[in-house]
Amino acid sequence: MDRDLFAIGPVDSCSVKSRFSALPKFEVIGNAGEVPAGKKKRYRCGLADFLVANVDGVYYAMSNTCSHANELLSDGMLVGRQVVCPAHYAVFDVANGQVVRHPEGANIAPIKTYKVKVEDGRISIEIEN
């Protein structure tokens, strides 16, 4: 079964219509109220898949794909600023994407992070279209 069918909320709410613009720009991906403090949420925009986390009122965005074996980080646990991958328990810092703990027997790459703005209750992230 495609797990995307049961993703929580509007997973693709952004306005990206084309993937061919060269300049990065902020795209609205959702409402701040959908991600309360201490929570995280998956969003998709065009072909990209993001994890947005709210840590004590500060929003962070990163790629939602684990750099080890492509598991969805949004299925893992958020503990403070750290998200734990549900597959092999790698831990990443949502603020900078750095690896806090590698999975056993592997040395993995950091996760790409994105600039986030919250204006008028809407979350925007800077996306290179």
Ligand code: FES
């Ligand atoms: S897929 Fe994330 S730690 Fe293995």
